[in-house]
Amino acid sequence: MNHSVLDVLMYLFETFSEQEHEEATDQDVLRQELLRAGFGEPEVDRALDWLEDLNRDPDRPFPSAPTERSLRLFSSLELSRLDAACRGYLIYLEHIGILSPLNREIVIDRLMALGAGEIDVEQVKWVTLMVLFSQTGQEGAFARMEDLVFEENTGLVN
Template sequence: MKENVFDVLMYLFENYLYDDEPQPDRDSLEGELFEAGFHPGEVRRAFAWLDELGESRELPGGAALNRSMSLRLFSDREAGKLDLESRGFVIFLEQIGVLTPVSREVIIDRLMALDDDDVDLDQVKWVTLMVLFNQPGQEEAFAWMENYLFDNPMHLIH
């Protein structure tokens, strides 16, 4: 079975990060992930991805910055990795107020850090949920995204 960083992240999110129970230490988690069949390289990259996500908690997110109207242009590299539907979804979330410019940039950064050449819309939705879960003051946005993912199984936007 070919696993990637996203698969490891989903496993951790579903089994630990999203849980209110005390979290096991990193060594225990690594051992469990290895036993579950994940490759050590993928596990290390997933932990590095999470470490970088944790660093994003320190980004400034003042009210003036979060309320500013901004225009996001995607680089050629970003457009090559994120298809039009995925980019449109991120912009849509910002336009309806679920994302701030700061959270939008963290999401794009974490999507670009995935080891997949192409990122699909489902990955965008899950990374968005992970980022909002991790960002202080984003509880309402996280709840909206959580409801969107779990209460709307078709995930349609029309």
């Protein structure tokens, strides 16, 4: 099967997010479970590396954390991978208070680390959910984001 790193991460999130922290963080157990589930070894290894990077010291990747008054300019690489809809969605999440400027930077960092081509809004939603889940003190933002991820896209009938 041809799975992406995000497919592996979504499987992990959906399968292990309710389990005890110790049980869900044993990388050997996770690795074996993912291989048994049919994911390829390269994708599993990249997904576990992605998670390890997510759980590192949050101050390390962004020594000069953005403030509320910071203006975010996207790099050429970010512009090539995050279309206007993705960038707009990130701004929307920050505007409604789900993402802080620092968490926005972590989400962008983790999106870029997926290694895939162009990123879509669904991927932004899932990565945001995973980032918020990993951050202490973000339970309210996580719950709001979870509603956005799992809400049905139903159209209005006139």
